[in-house]
Amino acid sequence: MSDKKKELKPNTYKFDTLSLHAGYQPHKNAGSRQVPIYQTTSYLFDDVDHAAALFNLERGGHIYSRISNPTVGVLEERVASLEGGTAALATSSGMSAIFLTVMTLCEAGDHLVVSSQLYGGTVNLFRLTLPKFGIKCTFVKPRDTEGFKKAIQKNTKGIFGELVGNPGNEIMNMPEIAKIAHDAGIPLMVDATYQTPYLCKPFEHGADIVIHSLTKWMAGHGSSMAGILVEGGKFDWMQNDKFPTMTKPYEGYHGLSFAEEFGPTAFTMKARAEGMRDFGPCLSPQNAWNVLQGIETLSVRMKKHCSNAEEMVKYLSNHESVAWVSHPSAPNHPDAELANKLLPNGKGSMIAFGIKGGKDAGVAFINNVKLASHLANVGDTRTLVIHPASGTHSQMDEATLKFAGLSHDMIRLSVGIEDIDDIKNDFEIGFRAARKPRLVSNQ
Amino acid sequence: MKFKVNGHEAFASTGGRPFDKKKPLIIFVHGSGLTHMTWVLQTRYFAFHGYNSLAVDLPGHGLSGGKSLKSIEEMADWVSDVIDAVGHKEASLVGHSQGCLVTVECTSRYPNKIKTLSLMGGAGAIPMNPELLSLAENNDPKAVDLMMDWAHGPAGHFGGHPVPGLYHINTGTMLAKSRTIENTLGVDFRACDNYKNGFEAAKKIKCPTLSILATDDKMCPVKEGKKLANLIDGSQVDIIDNCGHMMLLEEADRVLTVLKKFITTNYPPLSS
Numbered sequence: 001m002s003d004k005k006k007e008l009k010p011n012t013y014k015f016d017t018l019s020l021h022a023g024y025q026p027h028k029n030a031g032s033r034q035v036p037i038y039q040t041t042s043y044l045f046d047d048v049d050h051a052a053a054l055f056n057l058e059r060g061g062h063i064y065s066r067i068s069n070p071t072v073g074v075l076e077e078r079v080a081s082l083e084g085g086t087a088a089l090a091t092s093s094g095m096s097a098i099f100l101t102v103m104t105l106c107e108a109g110d111h112l113v114v115s116s117q118l119y120g121g122t123v124n125l126f127r128l129t130l131p132k133f134g135i136k137c138t139f140v141k142p143r144d145t146e147g148f149k150k151a152i153q154k155n156t157k158g159i160f161g162e163l164v165g166n167p168g169n170e171i172m173n174m175p176e177i178a179k180i181a182h183d184a185g186i187p188l189m190v191d192a193t194y195q196t197p198y199l200c201k202p203f204e205h206g207a208d209i210v211i212h213s214l215t216k217w218m219a220g221h222g223s224s225m226a227g228i229l230v231e232g233g234k235f236d237w238m239q240n241d242k243f244p245t246m247t248k249p250y251e252g253y254h255g256l257s258f259a260e261e262f263g264p265t266a267f268t269m270k271a272r273a274e275g276m277r278d279f280g281p282c283l284s285p286q287n288a289w290n291v292l293q294g295i296e297t298l299s300v301r302m303k304k305h306c307s308n309a310e311e312m313v314k315y316l317s318n319h320e321s322v323a324w325v326s327h328p329s330a331p332n333h334p335d336a337e338l339a340n341k342l343l344p345n346g347k348g349s350m351i352a353f354g355i356k357g358g359k360d361a362g363v364a365f366i367n368n369v370k371l372a373s374h375l376a377n378v379g380d381t382r383t384l385v386i387h388p389a390s391g392t393h394s395q396m397d398e399a400t401l402k403f404a405g406l407s408h409d410m411i412r413l414s415v416g417i418e419d420i421d422d423i424k425n426d427f428e429i430g431f432r433a434a435r436k437p438r439l440v441s442n443q
Numbered sequence: 444m445k446f447k448v449n450g451h452e453a454f455a456s457t458g459g460r461p462f463d464k465k466k467p468l469i470i471f472v473h474g475s476g477l478t479h480m481t482w483v484l485q486t487r488y489f490a491f492h493g494y495n496s497l498a499v500d501l502p503g504h505g506l507s508g509g510k511s512l513k514s515i516e517e518m519a520d521w522v523s524d525v526i527d528a529v530g531h532k533e534a535s536l537v538g539h540s541q542g543c544l545v546t547v548e549c550t551s552r553y554p555n556k557i558k559t560l561s562l563m564g565g566a567g568a569i570p571m572n573p574e575l576l577s578l579a580e581n582n583d584p585k586a587v588d589l590m591m592d593w594a595h596g597p598a599g600h601f602g603g604h605p606v607p608g609l610y611h612i613n614t615g616t617m618l619a620k621s622r623t624i625e626n627t628l629g630v631d632f633r634a635c636d637n638y639k640n641g642f643e644a645a646k647k648i649k650c651p652t653l654s655i656l657a658t659d660d661k662m663c664p665v666k667e668g669k670k671l672a673n674l675i676d677g678s679q680v681d682i683i684d685n686c687g688h689m690m691l692l693e694e695a696d697r698v699l700t701v702l703k704k705f706i707t708t709n710y711p712p713l714s715s
Contacts, residue, residue, distance in 0.1 A: 008574050010585070010592040012612060013600060022610070023602040027685065056459070058487040059696060060605030068607035076608035086614040233617035238506075256459045260506070261487075263480045264617035265609050272608065 015082060015198065019298050023077025037289045038070040057253065057273065067276050071285035075292055079218070079228050082197040082295075083210055086233030087268035089276070090226060090288060094193060094213025095121055096281035097227030098160075101189055101209055103279065104271040106157050107245065108134025113151040113158075115142045115172055117165025117405050120388070122191070126160070127400075139403070142170040143334070149180045156184065157242060162191040163200060163342070166378075167352050167388050167412040168405035169326045171335035174342060178206025185240045193217070193379070194348050198302040203232040205342060209267065216379025217349075219294035220301050224287040229271060233264030246270060252277075301381065304417040306346030311420045312413065316353050321361075321431040323354035323409060349415040350378060359408040361434040362387045366411070368433035371418065371426035383416035383423050445506075448521060448528045454506035455479060455497040455525070458490025462497075466713045467558075468531045469706065470522060471498040474540030474564075475635060476579070476587070476619040476628030478505030481539065484605060484695035485702060493712025499525060504627055511630040515541075515638040519548035526556055535710045537561040537702065539691055540663060541635050544569060547671070551644035559709045560652045560675075561702055564660055564688045566667035567641035567674070571632045580629035587619040587628065596659030596687025605695045615689065645674040651709040652678040655698055657686035679705065 013021065024035050043062045045051035053059045062068050072090050080088040091097040102125075106112065114126050116139040126137040140147040142165050152159075159181045161172045174190065181188040187208035192200060196217045202210045212218055214226035237246040237259040246266055249255035253273060258266040276282060294301075309327065316325045328339035328347035339347055355361045365385075366374050372383040376391060389401060389408050401407075415423070444457050455470075456479045469489050471482040479486075479498035490496035501518060503511035512518045522545060526534045533556050538546035543565025550557040578586035591612045592600075604611050619628060652675045656668040665682060672678040681701045686694045 008572070008578075008585075008589055010588040012588070012592050021601050025598050025601055025603040027598070028603065052491070053488060056487065056491050058491055059484055059699060060607065060609075061696075062607065070607075073607035077602040077604060077610050080608065080610040080613065081602060084613060085610065086617050087609045089608050233614065254459055255461070261456060261459060261480070261483060263478065263505075264614055264621070265606075268608055269606075 016299050018078065018081045020296050022081035023074040035071060035074050035289060035292055037285050039285055041065050057256070057269075065285070066280045066282045067272060069282070069285050069288070072283050072288040075283075075288040076228065078292065078295060079197075079212070079214075080230055083230045084197075084201050084203050084232075085210065085230040087265040088228050088230040089268050089271050090214070090228045090283040092227065092281045092283050093225045094191075094211065094215060094227035095125065097211045097213070097229045098122060098125060098191065100271050100275045100279065100281060101211060101229050102130060102135065103133075104267060104275050105187070105243075106135045109155060110135050110157045111153050111155045112137045112160055113148055113156055114139050115161030115165060116140060116403055117142045117168050117170050118162055118191070119166045123400070142172045145173045145176050145180070148177050152180070152184050152186070156186055158187050158189055160189045160191075162194065163202060164194045164328065164348060164350070165405065166194070167350070167410065169328060169333070169350065169352055170405060171328060171338050171342065173338060174202060174205045174207060182206070185242060187235045194350055195343065196298060196302060198299050199306070199343050199345050199348060203234070208232050208235040214291045215377070217302065217305065218298065219291040220297070220379065220381050221290070221294050222377060222380035222382065224290040226283050226287050226291045229268070231265060231268045235267075237266060250274075301417060302346060305349035305415060308417060308420050308423065309347070309349040309351060309415040312351060312415050312423065315424050315427070316351065319431065321356050321434055323356050326352040351413040351415060353411055353413065354407065354409040355411055355434055357409075357434055359389070362409060362411055363390070365430040365434040369426050369430040371422055372413075372430075378412075378414040380414065381417050383418060384414040386412050388412050446528055448524050451502060451509035452507065453499065453502065453525065453528070455499040456482070456486060458486040458496035458498070460490040460496070462495055462529065464530050466493060466495045467710055468495045468497065468526065468529065468534040470525060470534050470536050471496070472522060472536065472538045472542035472545050473498070473501065473504070474542055475631035476504075476590070476624070477615070478618050478621065480505070480618055481691060485537070485691060485699050488699055488703065489706070493714060495529075497525070497529065503630070504622065511626055512634070513630060514634050515544045515548050516640070518545040518634070519552055522546065522549045523553045523556060532556065533558050535559040535561070535706055537563070538565065539563045540565070540688065541569065541631055544635060544638050544641055547641055547644050547648065550650060551647040554647065554649060557650055559650055559706060560648065561655070561705060562653065562668075562671070563655045563691055563698065564657065564663045564668070565654055565671055566663040567645060567671040568638065569635040569663065571636040576632045576636060579632045580625055582623065582625035582629070584620060584624060586624060587616055590619065590628070591615050593661045594688040596657065596685065596693060598659070598685045599687045599689060599693040604692065611689065611692055615692075641671065642674055645671055648675045651705070653701070653705040654678060654680045655683065655690060655701055656680065657683045657688065657690045657694070659686055660688040660690070662688040
């Protein structure tokens with residue numbers, strides 16, 4: 001028998017267990033093993049004192065489902081636990097999570113530095129909508145790490161980007177950009193929808209706020225819209241005078257200073273207390289429950305998404321109808337080394353490829369695949385395809401398309417978890433049609 | 444608010460209300476390596492109900508200046524100095540974990556100043572696991588991870604924070620890692636390990652005392668808490684089921700309800 005002393009190890013729950021259990025205690029919910037759907041707008045107060053205590057943030061609890069809801073709360077805690085964050089706030093969509101993040105951070109007259117390779121809707125928010133609120137943005141190409149530094153101004157309040165850009169798969173050097181942000185005393189906000197916390201935990205690489213469209217891989221089933229912002233808890237809001245709405249007494253809550261009072265959860269507390277109160281992009285309890293069902297199998301699904309994606313990269317790279325393939329797992333991807341560092345559990349299931357024959361071939365391909373679904377979503381368990389220049393990014397002019405790294409021959413592929421042979425067979429049908437676009441279009 | 448204690452800048456949360464010298468004073472003292480933020484679900488209630496609520500950051504912790512104090516006795520004197528520094532003659536004390544050692548020692552040293560004593564997850568002594576102590580003194584973040592594991596009960600490990608969206612264990616981890624571990628947790632753990640006067644100090648306490656204990660507390664088990672409580676004349680004990688050492692967060696409402704009744708009865712607020 002060994003007399004070697006047993007090393008002390010923390011026994012906190014690990015990823016797969018947290019995916020199933022975090023944020024929920026059955027014994028406090030009538031023993032219900034499944035998370036109940038609290039389909040209610042509002043919650044009884046015990047008495048006037050209890051009501052006042054809830055409104056004054058003297059105690060935890062629920063008032064009105066625009067601000068918080070017990071089912072949504074389980075989802076928030078679960079995602080916070082998976083990300084390694086201190087707190088989270090779920091919203092009605094990924095876009096509302098981004099908007100709420102920006103509005104919690106910024107005021108009119110502020111400025112943001114933003115990666116240029118983003119989902120088309122996000123580009124429009126930063127380029128066209130936020131300036132209407134007096135918030136201006138400078139776009140920088142995701143690989144231009146030094147460009148992020150140069151773009152910072154006196155009134156810059158943060159850096160925002162997608163870890164792997166949509167749709168071109170360019171990877172931001174998150175650790176270096178986080179250092180640039182922190183040297184300037186501002187936070188780094190990362191949209192990690194493509195990765196989920198199974199593939200990457202941005203807080204471990206310097207991010208301060210992580211945003212997800214939960215509609216995508218986190219839910220997986222493509223049935224429900226949802227978004228979330230997660231706080232890392234490390235950023236010191238009191239280090240400078242850039243964030244007075246976080247550090248100074250807030251009139252809307254009896255002179256509360258969020259940073260002083262809530263420290264590592266201050267940003268989420270402010271986003272909820274102010275943002276959900278005033279803008280109200282709340283998530284329905286039914287949709288929160290639907291997303292929770294997806295998260296229960298997150299790691300199992302992500303493994304299959306990634307293995308199928310790697311197979312598709314090999315298949316497409318050797319295909320006579322394909323001009324180019326972009327995916328972080330491809331050996332010739334310019335960011336392959338960075339991808340290995342940031343995405344050790346898999347490189348995700350978003351592939352961009354160029355089809356020979358340009359736009360017409362792309363249209364023929366999209367119109368003829370049968371298994372792959374042509375729609376404006378990603379991260380479904382089913383394989384999805386779209387031609388960004390005529391779909392998700394169609395509201396961009398030619399110059400903006402070019403700056404965002406899009407071309408007319410690009411097909412965006414979100415690889416599902418079907419049998420890989422069935423996906424390849426379906427693509428063969430699409431490629432055959434693409435080689436004879438005129439013939440097919442006349443059928 | 445910021446104020447000076449013995450020439451060093453100190454910070455205490457006032458629970459979101461301005462400090463008012465006319466109101467009775469309650470001082471909340473945090474546990475090893477932590478900060479005033481652990482008390483957010485208790486302090487704000489008292490601040491809005493006729494008290495000056497001061498959740499202090501011990502020297503070298505959170506937003507307070509100076510270096511961490513090396514003994515429980517020095518911390519006890521510092522708490523007494525806080526009462527003087529804010530212009531009060533007396534106070535009610537509330538402590539958690541190491542904060543219990545501090546407040547027990549302070550109450551025994553300054554019996555005329557302390558009007559009530561509330562202990563959460565307290566014991567007469569908190570000897571440290573030598574490996575945990577060594578990790579903390581060597582600035583190893585594993586010390587924080589181990590503390591967070593042991594400090595939360597089985598239910599607390601799943602989450603279920605009373606404030607929607609907050610996740611217990613990661614929040615506690617960030618608080619404990621907010622400053623250099625060896626200078627906060629390492630110094631605190633050593634101070635706890637060295638402190639031997641808890642049981643003797645308890646025998647001297649005459650003010651109303653409350654002990655809140657939890658059935659799943661691995662760091663200060665119920666039997667240790669009861670041993671301390673039994674030495675204090677007339678001490679009340681409240682035991683919470685399905686809860687670990689971080690009861691002030693894991694069962695924040697229950698703790699507040701018990702604390703509210705005890706303090707308002709024995710140390711009434713300034714009526715409005």
